[in-house]
Amino acid sequence: MDDAALLAAVAEGSQDAMAAVFDRYSRIVYCIALRVLKEPSLAEDVMQEVLLQVWKRPQSFVAQRGNLAAWLSVVARNRSIDVLRKRAPLDPIGELPLPDPRDMALESEQTWLIDKVRGVLETLPAEQQGPLELAYFQGLSHTEIAERTGSPLGTVKTRIRAGLMTIRKAMTA
Amino acid sequence: MTDILHIADADLTLYAMGSLAPEEMEQARLHLLGCDKCREELRQSTLALAAYAQATPDAGLPEGAQDRFMMRLQQTPQMQAAAEAEPVKTAVAPVQTKPGQTKQGQAEPGQTTQARQPVVAAVAEPPSLWTTLFGTGAWSLALAAAMAVLLLVVGIDDMRNRAAIGPLQGMAQRGEADTAQLNQLMELLTSSQAKRVALHPGPVTAPPPDARVTYAARTGKLLLTASNLHPLPAGKVYELWILQPGGKKPLPAGTFAPDSTGNATMILADAPTNLAVQGFGVTVENDGGSDTPTLPIVLSGS
Numbered sequence: 042m043d044d045a046a047l048l049a050a051v052a053e054g055s056q057d058a059m060a061a062v063f064d065r066y067s068r069i070v071y072c073i074a075l076r077v078l079k080e081p082s083l084a085e086d087v088m089q090e091v092l093l094q095v096w097k098r099p100q101s102f103v104a105q106r107g108n109l110a111a112w113l114s115v116v117a118r119n120r121s122i123d124v125l126r127k128r129a130p131l132d133p134i135g136e137l138p139l140p141d142p143r144d145m146a147l148e149s150e151q152t153w154l155i156d157k158v159r160g161v162l163e164t165l166p167a168e169q170q171g172p173l174e175l176a177y178f179q180g181l182s183h184t185e186i187a188e189r190t191g192s193p194l195g196t197v198k199t200r201i202r203a204g205l206m207t208i209r210k211a212m213t214a
Numbered sequence: 215m216t217d218i219l220h221i222a223d224a225d226l227t228l229y230a231m232g233s234l235a236p237e238e239m240e241q242a243r244l245h246l247l248g249c250d251k252c253r254e255e256l257r258q259s260t261l262a263l264a265a266y267a268q269a270t271p272d273a274g275l276p277e278g279a280q281d282r283f284m285m286r287l288q289q290t291p292q293m294q295a296a297a298e299a300e301p302v303k304t305a306v307a308p309v310q311t312k313p314g315q316t317k318q319g320q321a322e323p324g325q326t327t328q329a330r331q332p333v334v335a336a337v338a339e340p341p342s343l344w345t346t347l348f349g350t351g352a353w354s355l356a357l358a359a360a361m362a363v364l365l366l367v368v369g370i371d372d373m374r375n376r377a378a379i380g381p382l383q384g385m386a387q388r389g390e391a392d393t394a395q396l397n398q399l400m401e402l403l404t405s406s407q408a409k410r411v412a413l414h415p416g417p418v419t420a421p422p423p424d425a426r427v428t429y430a431a432r433t434g435k436l437l438l439t440a441s442n443l444h445p446l447p448a449g450k451v452y453e454l455w456i457l458q459p460g461g462k463k464p465l466p467a468g469t470f471a472p473d474s475t476g477n478a479t480m481i482l483a484d485a486p487t488n489l490a491v492q493g494f495g496v497t498v499e500n501d502g503g504s505d506t507p508t509l510p511i512v513l514s515g516s
Contacts, residue, residue, distance in 0.1 A: 072270045111264035118267050158269045182233050198224035209262040
């Protein structure tokens with residue numbers, strides 16, 4: 042069953058469908074949360090919160106017809122950063138539209154895409170990898186990264202952007 | 215990064231991560247409201263960041279994680295689609311209300327939870343009252359009555375609005391109101407085509423500045439009421455801007471200055487007509503106004 046059909050079943054109240062969503066995406070949501078928080082119990086809390094949003098409001102996601110894996114990944118990261126920095130949520134959790142031409146992509150296509158991204162990350166220069174990691178998985182501002190690395194603010198911005206562009210190119214190649 | 219130029223790519227990447235300073239996040243959010251190009255760039259960056267997140271090495275789930283999740287699932291009710299819509303915040307007098315004339319303000323991507331929930335409401339139309347009041351020739355009575363009707367029609371639901379309209383009501387009672395201007399005001403406020411937009415400040419301070427704009431695109435009539443505005447230095451005024459979709463240049467829509475209590479009212483009878491309006495913003499400009507907004511945008515709403 043593809044994501045669209047799964048979400049439609051979730052919207053009709055099927056707990057079996059929600060269990061299937063859990064089987065498909067809980068690991069990646071948990072791993073992203075763990076990468077940010079470094080604490081398994083906190084990461085599991087974030088995972089539960091994110092997936093329960095799919096259960097509570099599946100119709101909002103069905104209407105947006107985005108890429109479910111991408112949506113869950115972004116929300117998992119954002120929630121984890123919120124917890125890490127003990128701040129109020131950045132975005133209303135159900136209102137982060139992420140329309141993608143590869144809507145509801147096949148699992149195999151998604152896996153292939155992520156493998157490609159992993160490949161380019163291995164070759165990403167350390168001066169790009171570091172600031173990208175600090176900004177995305179530690180939630181540091183560019184000012185904080187500049188202070189921590191001793192690099193000029195503009196350089197930090199440029200390196201984060203360059204790292205992200207490398208990932209984008211890998212996704213479209 | 216302005217409403218005329220596009221957001222720098224590096225800044226857009228940081229916006230996608232939520233890593234810009236709060237005031238920069240707000241400026242970018244406002245720009246994105248009306249810029250398809252930057253929204254597309256943001257979408258691409260967000261998808262790339264999602265892929266970056268998904269490339270995280272697999273660490274496996276903790277023991278019993280699925281059981282714990284399913285237990286919480288069984289205790290968690292689903293929300294119905296209809297229940298998600300918040301009630302529309304209007305208080306139009308029952309006799310003037312027409313079903314289906316209100317709609318809810320909508321959140322956009324990247325919006326914060328503290329964010330604004332602008333109320334956009336079409337104003338009900340009472341032609342019989344209008345004809346009755348202004349067909350008598352009893353101007354002082356009519357003006358006072360008109361202001362009373364105005365208060366009902368607009369659906370004033372908070373004390374700030376009452377404070378903003380108060381000076382106009384006093385003018386009517388003293389017979390000092392300009393009849394032509396009041397006619398235009400009434401026409402605007404009773405038009406079924408008019409929209410009301412609540413403008414809010416960025417970081418909240420107490421008491422926060424607040425402004426409301428009512429604009430009829432067809433006739434080019436516009437009313438702004440504001441309260442709790444910060445006093446301005448000599449030679450400075452507030453300027454209202456009409457924000458257009460598609461990254462078009464914001465249009466100036468008049469300048470105004472607060473009185474000693476921070477209230478301001480501005481009525482324009484000749485605002486630009488037939489515009490697709492994305493929202494409104496207020497900046498501080500030199501006396502006489504400007505052709506292009508000077509950041510920061512101190513109040514905004516969409």
